[in-house]
Amino acid sequence: MTGLLAIIGGSGFQRLGGLEVTAQLRPDTPFGPLSAPVLRGHLARRPVLFLARHGDGHRLPPHRINYRANLWALHAAGAGPVVGLAAVGGITAGLSPRTFAVPDQLIDYTWGREHSFHDGESLPVRHVDFTEPYCPRLRHDLLCACAAAGVPALAAATYGATQGPRLETAAEITRMERDGCDLVGMTGMPEAALARELGLRYACLAFVVNWAAGKTAGAITMAEIDGHIAHCTGQVERILAALAAAS
Template identity: 40%
Template sequence: MLGIIGGSGLYQIDGIKILDEIAIETPFGEPSDKYIITEYEGRKVVFLPRHGKGHKYPPHLINFRANIWGFRKLGVNKILSISAVGGINPSLKPGDFVISDQFIDFTKSRVQTFYEGVCSKNDDTEIKDEVSEFLKNKRVVHIDVTNPFCPEMRDVLIKVCDKNNFPFHQKCVYAATEGPRLETSAEIKFLGLIGADIVGMTLVPEIVLARELKMHFASISVVTNLAAGISQNRLTSDEVVEMMKEKNEQIKTVVLDFIENLPERFNCECENVLKGAAI
C-alpha cells in the first residue's frame, strides 16, 4: 500500500474518496496528525500531513519516527514524499519539479534510527519480519544507503512529469539542513561546492527511517525559490507558500498519475536492505 507525506489537504483531490481518519499511537510518540485513509481507482492510499494540519510543527520538531512507524502499522510499504525546496544549482528555476536521487545530511539533532540496541522500543505491530526480530533482540543495525531512493518509484515519477510536460530534473542531490532558520549564503555556497542541487529541511531522517523498515521511498520536490546568496532578494516564507499554491494543480496531477501507474510488484532491492545489516 502507498503512503503519501505532504502538505495539509493534499488528499482533497477530485476522484479520491476519503474512507477514514485514524489516530495512531506508536512506541515513539504521536505522529504529526491523523492518517487519512483514501481510495482511488480501487487502490487504497494513506495520506499524512508532515507538519500536521495547519502547519503545527517546525521541521526540527516533526516526530519522524512516529510518522513512519504509523505507516508501518497501517500496512504501508511504499512512501511518496512531497516537499518544498530551495534551488542551489543554477539550472533550476522556481516552479521546477525535482526528483532527487541522492542526499547529503546536515541535520543535527534528529533521531535517525529505530534500532537503538539495548534502548530499542518493542514492536507494537503484529508484523513478523526482520524489523520485529531486530527490535525484539535489541540488535544494532547499519543499513546501506548507497542508492537511497527506490528506482522503480523514481521511474514512475519521471514518466509522469514527462507525460504532462512539467518542467523537472531527474538527477539531483538534496541537502538536508536542520532549520527552522534558512541557510546563510556561505552555507549555500559550500553546499553547492560539494554537489548539492537543492536544499530542504524534511527529507532526513524521513527517508532513512522508511528504509530501515524496508519501505520503498521516492521524493518529488518543488523549487519554491532560489537559495540564499543565489536569490538577489530577501528570502521569505510567503514566497514558498505562494509557489506551492501556484503548483497545487500540477502536484495533484502528479499524485493521481503516480497512483495510477505504480506497479503492484517492484524489481528492486529496497526490501532487502536489512539482509546482513544487523550486528
C-alpha cells in the same frame, strides 16, 4: 506496487486535493504520537494513505517532527511505496522556482533528530545500506507519472537536508553547492533513512519554491514561497493522481 501507496504531505499539503477519505487512523506507536492521523482513502480510484508531515495547521517545525512515529504508523497501515513531498530551495542553475525534480541522492546536515529505529534502545543496532537513498523503481514510476501529468521534472538531483526552521545563510548555501547539493530542504532526513530501515520504498517529489540564500538579490520572503507553492499545487496533485492510477 506491493503495499499501499503512501504520500507524506509537506509545506502546502496538509490536505491532498482529489483524495476521498474513508478513514482516519490514529495508531499508538512505540515512538510516541505522529504528526497527524493517517488518512486512508482513494486517489484516482486507487487506495492510498496520506499523512501531513507538519500536522494540522503546519504546527510542527522540521526539527520537531516525530519522523519515527510517522513512518512506523504508515508501515503499520500497510504502506509499500512512500512518496515524500518536498518544497525546496534551488541551488544550482536550472533549478529555478516552480521546477520539479525527483532526487537520486542526498546529503544530511541535520543534527539532534531521532534518526534510527535501531538505536540500541528501541531496537537492536543494525546498519542498513544507504548507497542509493531513494528507491530507483519508485523514482522511475514518479518520473513516468510526471510525464503522464505533463509536468517536466529533472531525473536526478542531490537534496541537502538542513536543520531549520530558519533558512540558510549565503555561506552555508555556497558550502552546500561545493558539496554537490542541487536542492535544499529541511525534512528529507531522517525520513528517507527510516523508510529504508522499515523496508519501505521511498522517493521524493521535490518542487522548487525559492532560490536558495545568496542566489538572488534581497531577502527570501514567505510571500514568495507561498506564491510558488500555490502555483505548484495543481501540478503536484496531477502527478500523484497519475502515480496512483498506474499502481
